Every structure is written in C-alpha cells, then in structure tokens.
Amino acid sequence: MITEDKKEEVRDAADIVEVVGDYVKLKRSGNGFTGLCPYHDEKTPSFHVTPRLGIYKCFGCGESGDVFKFIMDQDGIGFTEAVRQLADRYGVFIPEEVDDEPSEGKQLKEGIYHALKFAGVFYYRNLIENPEAAKALQYLDKRGYNREVFKKFGLGYAPSGGDELYKAAVNAGIDLNYLIEADLIKPSQRGEGYYDTFRGRLMFPIFGATGKVIAFAGRVLGNEKTAKYINSAQTPVYNKSEVVYGVNFAKNEIRKNKEVILVEGYTDVITLNEHGIKNVVASSGTALTSGQMKILHRYGEKIIMIYDADNAGQAAMKRGIDIALAEGMEVQLLELPDGEDPDSFVKQFGKESFDELKKEEASDFVDFLILKADEEGRLDNPVQRGKVISEILVAISNIKESLQRQIYVQYLHQRTQQYRKGSDRELFEELERILKEKQKEDQRAERRERFREERSNRPPDMEMPPIPDQEFAPLDQFEHFEPPTKAKKPDYEKELIRLMITYGRGMVEYICSFTNQKLFEDDELKDFYLDIVERYKKEEEISIQVYSGKPDPFPRLVGDVLLEQHAASDRHHEKVGMKYEKDKNPHRTAKSTIKALELNFYKRKMTELADRFKTAETEDEKKKITRNQVKIQSKINVLTTTYSDDYYPDPESTDTSFVSEKKFEYKMKPRD
Template identity: 40%
Template sequence: MGHGYYSEDLIEKIRYSNDLVDVAAEYTKLKEQGNSYIGLCPFHNEKTPSFNVNPDRQLYYCFGCGEGGNIFNFVMGLEGLNFIETVEYLANKADIDLPTRDSSQDKRRRNKKQQIFAVHKLATKFYHYLLLESEVGNQGHQYFLDRGFNEETIKKFRLGFAPDRWEQLYKFLSRKDYSKEILAKSGLVIPRKNSSGYYDRFRNRIIFTIFDHRGQPIGFGGRVLSSDDKPKYLNSPETPIFDKSHHLYGLNLAKRTIRKKEEAIIFEGYTDVITAYQAGIKNVVASLGTSLTKEQAKLLHRYAEKVYIAYDADTAGAKATLRGLDILKKEGLVVEVIQLPIGQDPDEVINENGPSKFKELIEQAVPLIEFKINSILPEKRFKDIDDKVAAFKNVLPVLNQIEIEIERDEYLGFVAEKLGIKEKNIGVLKRELNKYRKYKVQGNKDIKSKNRYNNTNDLKKELDKSQTSGYDSAIKGLIQIIINHHEFIPKLKQRLKPDEFIDDKYRQIIALIYRFYEANTDFKVDDLLEEINDQEIKKLLLRLSIQDVVSGDLDKMFFDHISKVKEHQFRMKIDNLDQRIKQAERENEFSKLDQLLQEYQKYQGLLRKEGN
C-alpha cells in the first residue's frame, strides 16, 4: 500500500523522476565538489556553505543546522506542503499523470491555491490543444510560424490560442467540477457586470504561458492578432498563485543553462526569449513588465552571478533599464548592458542577422557604471567650461554609487576623457566628487552645506585655473628666458607673433619686447620698463625679470614652452570653431558649415602635430 492515496510504486517513480540536485538548485546555488554538490543552506542563514547534496544517493544534509533527508523532505520543508501535496507537486514537475482521487471529498481537501494551480494546468492544455489541433487555432499557429518558431519550440514553451468565444474556456473548466469562486480567483474568467455568469478573459489572442521557476503554469500573456483589437497585450491579473513582480518568463527552461554559465540575459518581451532560446542562446529570461523588481533579482541570484540586460533601445526601455540596473546591483549581481541597435529588439537582431550577431553584442556589453555615464554624457563636443561643469554635476550621483575608491578613480578618468578635460586636471574633478560625497552624507540635513555644494562657481574657477595654469606658466617662462637671454628673441619672433597670444597683457608685453629689441642693440630690462605706462603690465614684467630662470636645458625649456602655448591656443581656437559650427548647424548655413569644418579639422591636425 501507498501513503493513503498513491501506491508505493508510483511514489518511487515520482521520486526517481526528479533529480534532487536540480530541485535543490532552485533554492540555493550549488557547486560541484568531489562526488557531492555544496551550497549555502536554504533552511537557515549562513555565510559558509555547509549544505551538501549527494546526487548518487539523492539525499541532502546540512552540517550547520542538521536538516537532511530525501527529495520529499526537502520540498515539504521549504514549501510548507504535506506529503500528498509534495507528491503531486513533484509529479507535476516530472509531467507524470496521477490517478483521479474520489472527486468531491478530495477536491474539498485541496486548498484553494492548489485548485488554482490545477485550473491553470488545464487552461494551458486547452489553449495549446486549440493552437495545434483545432482549425480555430490556425491563424494563431500561422502567426507563430511566421515569427520563425518551429513546432518543437511551440510545444516546449506551451504556446496557445484563445478562441474568439465569450465562454469557451469557462464552460470547459466548469465541466471539470471547479467552483465559480475558484474560477474567478484564477483570473481566467471575469464576472459579468450586468448579469449573472462569467466570460473568458482571453479571447481571440495568441497565448504565452507563464510558468514559475518550478515549471508550474501560473498565468498567461495574450496578444491580439488584429490591430483593431485593444489592448494589444493582456496579461493575467494578480492571483493567489501569480504576482508578476516575483517571477521571470522562461526561467523554468533557462535555469539549468544559467546555473551552468553563471550568467543570465534579461529581455523585455516573450518573443525575445523564445527566439533566443530556439537560436541556441538558452540562458534567457524576460521581466514580466518594464521594470525589474527586488524579488526578481533575488530569484535570479539563486542561479547567476552575472546578468546582462538587453531592453529595447527606445525611451521607455532605456528608463526601465536604468531602474533595473540598480536593483540587480544591490542584490550583488555583476551587471552589464547589451546595447541594441536603435530601432531593433533582440528578436529582430537574431532573426535578421543571426545568433552570431547577438553574441557579438554580448561580447561588446558595457558595465553598469559605464552605461549610466554614457546615458548622461552622450557623444558630443562640450563647447565651454560652463557646459562641462553642468555635465559633470549630472554624472556625480553615478560616480558616488561606486564604493571602491580605485574603481571610482578609474571612472573619474573616463568621465574626464568624455568631457575633454586633461588627465592632469582630474584632481579638480576628484575634489568636487569628494565634496559631493560629503554633502550626500551630511548635506541633506544642512541647508548651508547644500547651498555651498550647489554653488557651481567654485568648480568652474578651479577648471578655468587648471586649464590655463599651464598656459600662463609657459608664457611667463618664455618671457623670463627672452629678457634674460636676448639671443632667444629672434627665435621666438619666428615662431610666435604678438597677435597669436590670447591674453591682451601678454600680447602687449611680447609686442613691446619685439619693438624694443629691434630698436636697441643694447637690450636692458630697466630701459624697457621705463617705456611702459600700464602699471599692471609693468608690475608683471618687473616680477618676471627679478625671478631667476629655472635651471636646466634652456633650449629644451624654450621649445617646450612654445609647444604648450601653441597647444592652448589651438584648443581655444577649436572651442571657438565648435560653437560656430553648432550655430551654423542650427541656422542651416551649409556652405559656411563646410568651411568651418575644414578649419576645425586643420586645427585638430595642428594640435595633434604639436602634441607629438
């Protein structure tokens, strides 16, 4: 005899038709070690793995809390089921049909949740049968074939078709002796508003069956075949067995591959998952909505250490991607973003270019922080310091999320490069980031601190100062050399004209030195100072003349200073041209634009040449 309802032979068949390693791995991440698998115990909290599964004996034991037994003990302990419910649960996983028990009394013993599971299993068979075996489902069947799904894939994902009838599913389920209360709670039928009775929720739609990670059908997604029908997509409502925030579409089929690779790819749509799976990319799931949830992240972390996210490259998809990234990261997953071609979803990429193209995109995926920075700082030329300061302020919250200082410094350099800020000036950005981090810790409670932080003038002044300090030093160095070593004046005249100097005071000083040198064979700084009326310029020249020239190779210092001056002047010219190019683009002045672009390229070339 068996355990009251089922024979010992049937129970043994169910036991050995399920692999304890697979079942246990749905609850904790297992790694092979010798002849066993080990992992963190799902029965108690621990940091060091002490949970062991022996695949040969199909037994488990935790050396931390002492829990152990066979597959039935495992499921009963974690799912809170009694023995009969566990047998039925594992039979369903193994797709083993159970003999019917005495109907009325047994159904009353079942709790409502188990009845709703059973109703969904029947509905899955109903929709799937109509799709494949009935003329009613021909249109839906052809739709899936046109999408490129083969018969094996259609069966594996249990795709279906809901007929254009008001009560066909309701009548089918009612004949199975389920109460109206259970059918209503299942979400598959809806009570009529103005009369008694119920009608089917899904009508004239292709059906995507949603399974939980254990492989039990728990809901459906329906898509219209005609563009006239609304809404285009219709999903099961929340029920006692279905909360879309707790599940991932396709996980029941993908979990083994995900566990093996320790990587998962998250899509947005059902068809993306099915197309990728059929193409051999099997570690794929879809979120049941546009934004990932904490529960979905926890579920995925049972199987994966790394997650790729590949949502459609439209505005809604991009926003959902950003929200989902933070949730996955907080759960401890390594996150990278697959950047899809604009206007294409994963399904289209695979169908039009083959799975190899999508695998290339996986290889080119970018880390979470880089994706966020790229989203905030698109590829563009930042026209001036104000533009750069505003952009850097926008990216500070992203940089602040990075806990490891080395990684934070690395991305700070990445941001500086995108903003066109020299490597030597990264220290300015780092000081601003540290100020922001301090503000986030205490500034929210301190209005004065908030006001101090929101003052962008400090950062602007620092960047202005850092970007011009090298230029100022170079010019001052040149002036010091030529007033102390007059033989360098002709060399400087050959390479730099007074009007090439951007700053008016330096332009005046250089012009004055050139004129004085030509007019006086005996060059004396004292005589030169006597000819200067502008007191500010006189003080500057006097200060430079009394300072000693830095010791070293004068020729090398002289030419290094000239290079720095030219580099700065080329950059200023390029920045000016950049603004003029943008203005010409806005005003559609194409002939002027072509001329400006040529000039822009010329100065870029001169800058590169000077840098080398």
C-alpha cells in the same frame, strides 16, 4: 514539523536518477550515472549520481548532496517545500503542519493552480485544433516556431467568443471561485453571467520557478485599438513584481554560466532559448522590480541587460541598473545593432554571433552610461556634463559595498578626467552628499510608514496617543523635518493630485514624465503621489472612488483636493490678465500646475543655497554654491519667461475624450 520517518519515506520513494534527470542528461557509467554538472560550466562530464546511496557528487566543482538538496538548489526552495514537492510527486502522504498556512488558504491556491493548468491546456488545444486560431498560427510560423515550441512553452490561443473558457471549465467541474480568483473570468457588467478575461489573443503562460502555470499574457493579433499585451492581474499565486518570464527554463543555465541575460519580450526569450541561449529571461511585461532582481540573484551574480533603444527602453534600462546594483549584482549593458532586437538578431546571425557580440560589446554600466550621454551630445554641454556625472554617481550610490563604490568612483574619475580636469575628491564629496540624502529619505520613509501603521491599527474613534520623543532621533538630524502644523497645503501640489485621480492612468503617465516626489513640499501629498505611482506600476485602478475608500489620510486628502476651487496657476493667469475655466483642457491645466510645482521647488533650493552660503567655511565651497545658484536661477528665468503650453510638450496620445466641451472664459486684468 515533518517527522524524520516521513522524510525517510520520501527519500526512499524518490528516484534520484529520475529527479536529477529532469535537469541533467545522464548516461549510465558502471554502478551509477554521469552527466554535465548543473552547478558549473563544463565540457567533460564530472557529475556522478549513485542511486544505491541516493547521492550525487561533482568531482569538478565539489558540489554534492542528496535528492532534497538537489531540488532545493535547482528550484531555489527551502527544505520543507522540497520534501513536500517530492512527496506529492511520488505519492507520499504528508500531514498538514500546525503552523502551516490555514487549510482554506492552501485549498484556494491549489484550486487556482488547477484552474490555471486547465486554462493552459484549453488554450493550447484551441491553438492546434480551432480554425479561428489561423491568425495565431500564421504569426508563430513567421516567428519560426513549430509545434515542439508550442508544447515546450505552452503557447495557446484564447477564442474570441467571450465565454468559451468559462463554459468549458464549468463543464469540467472547476469551481467558479477558482476561475475568478485566477483572473481567468470576470463577472459581466450587464447583469448575470461571466466573460473570459482573454479573448481572441495569442496566449503565453507565465510559469513559476517550479514550472507551475501561475498567470497568462495575451497578445493581440490584429490592428485593434487595444493594448498589445494584457497580463493576468495579481492573484494569490501571482505577484507580478516577483516573477520573471522564462525563469523556469533558464535557472539552471544561469547557475552554470553565473550570469543572466535580461530582455524585454516573451518572444525574445523563446527565440534565444531555441537557438541555444538558455540563460535568458524577461521582466514579464512590467517595469523591473527589486523583487524580480532578488529572484535572479538567487541563481546568478551577473546580469546583462538588453533594452530597446527608444526612450521607454532607455528609461527602463536606467531604472534596472539602479535596482541590480542595489541587489549586489554585477551589471553590464548590451546594445544591439540599429533595427535589431534579440529575436531578429539571433535568427539572422545565430548563436555564435550573439555570443561574440556579447563578449566584445557588453559594457560596464559606467562605460555604457557615458557612451549614451556622448551619443546624445550631453558631454558637449557643461551643464549636461555635470548632470551625467551626477546620474552615474547616483547609480553608484546604490552599491552596498563601500569598497566597490570606491572602485567605481575612481573608475568614473578616470573616464571623465578629460571633461573635468580635476581630482577624484569632488566625486567622492558628491557621492557622500548623495548617500546622506538617500539615508535621510530612507529615514523619512520609515517614519511615514510607522505613522501609517499606527493610524491603520488604532480604532477609528480613538484619538492618537502622544508619541514619546525617544521613538525618534533628534529633530536636528532631519534636514527638512518640521513638526505637524495646520499650515495650508500648496495649491499646485493639491491640483496635481486632483488631476491624477480625476483622469486616471493617461494623466498619471503624462504628469510623471515631468515630475518626481522630490518636487513636493508637503509630506502627505508626496505620499499620495507615490501611492498613485505605485498603483500605476501595478496596473491597478486610479480614481477618486478608490482613494475615497482607502484608509486615512486618503479620504481626507481627496476631500481637500477636490474642494479646491481654483487651479494652482491662477496667480499666473491673473498676471497675464485672463483666467480659464478649469479643465477645459486637462493637459493644459497639468502643464501650468507642473510649472508652478517646479518653480516653487527651485525657489526653495535657492533659499537653501543662500543659507548654506552663509555658513560656508572655504572659498571653494562658496564658489561651488554660487555656481549652483547661477544654474538654478537660469532655470527659474526660463520657466518664468516661457508659457507653460510651450515649455511642456503635448501628450503623445490624441485621446481627448475626457476634455470638457465648455467654452474658454476669460476676464481682463484690471488696470492699476
């Protein structure tokens, strides 16, 4: 614990006017200072700082406190961290706490921060001074950014030489280990030496909430066949799933406006900020996560999402809605005019037009999803219409407050009455079914996690002890729960896993565009699939080698899926009288495997519906089940009668470097 004496020493040393002045423009007024309150939006100053007493007070909203509370509120940190942050700023020595993180870990983090700060200065100076940065300067000039913008946002340029940052950092005495841990350099694969992670790119520093550089993003400047952006890998100071770009600039404005604007790009954040729209952040080049949403909820209650109109942007938007609702935030969506993004719109029309558009056009998530479905023509088709309503109910199911869920269901009923011609009862029943399914899935996930922990904690040569029955709820509470057996795992599920770990990210992206975990019957393979998806999101390596080195059950499952001699669709090929050698074309193999996965899923659903029909008590229930059976049977018919190569589109990528050159082999089906 930090002693009371030390706390008072820090309080005395810290200049509250200087600290508050970093966040609020203060003017002297009598014995104190006044300014616009950072806790609420106001036009007439009512926020007072009294240096003699070391306190602040807003006579508009009532907020008050000392220098510690101010830092805690503005930076979203705890008391101890606030004391240490001010102590570091004003040169007060605070001894290490016994319960603190081990000094070795703290030293590593501090070393990484130092290396990142050095890199930020290095990149900035290269942007300003290095003739090689002409392309970067030209790009920034087209964006309308001047040197003040460069400095404020720490923009820079990474030389293309290969090891210039490495040499400069070593010459400056920075420990090699810190440079590696910060993902600023990587060991050369050709032997001795190191090379810079970022080369020939425009650099965007990523700041933590307190303003420290914690990572970088680098943008390519030409038409090179490489990723447009690359980001720092996970490090001890950077967890990309808990970081949003621009939060250090936006947090106080988010508090004042009680809302945050979420955009997709780094330049969107910079441009909006420079045009006076400061409560804006981006998801740091990654899919939005619950960790990022928790950070945003710390500062504001409402989120306005602006995503691109392409398929990827719309899919990201729908995921973002679910995450924001689960976090308890009010969610609105804003679609800009065709061909515009936040950067271009604000440059062309200005802040006032953006504010007016936001006020007039930002839609509640229910209205927005209905509008998009209408634009896509999905409300004209009875089957698609039902899907749209179900998708919105799934979004509503993420809301934790039951009263809010009820209000949204009733609103959905009003908005879809013209299509449904029924009461809200069916909507509430469907929501209840979705909530029960989510609860069961959470219970299954919790149970799987408990199994994983028990497996990972026991010694390798130790048999798993019997599990007491009372650790789990009765089996009849879990609809799909079956006791562990030696039953053979479905071939098509194993084949899907084999394709993903054999061919990596491109294949994972292709397969996951048509599948989800609900299609899997085997729990272990479902967990394997989810683990692959998680590694894909985190931009981690996906390969046979990685999973062979992970804890049980992955090595066992890898052996199982790789030893499989026949593709999941062999039976289909036998029916049509031919067979091809596996992986002549991996995407074609994937198509037939996905088809088998979907077919078996729908067949299982048909069995479940038949069982439900037997126990249905009312005619309405039976009619509803029959309608579902008709829909699913229709899907089965289409899948059965359509060749997989025609049913699933080819991948967008034309990269076929991993496709085998072996010739197509076939055999005639023997006559009966």
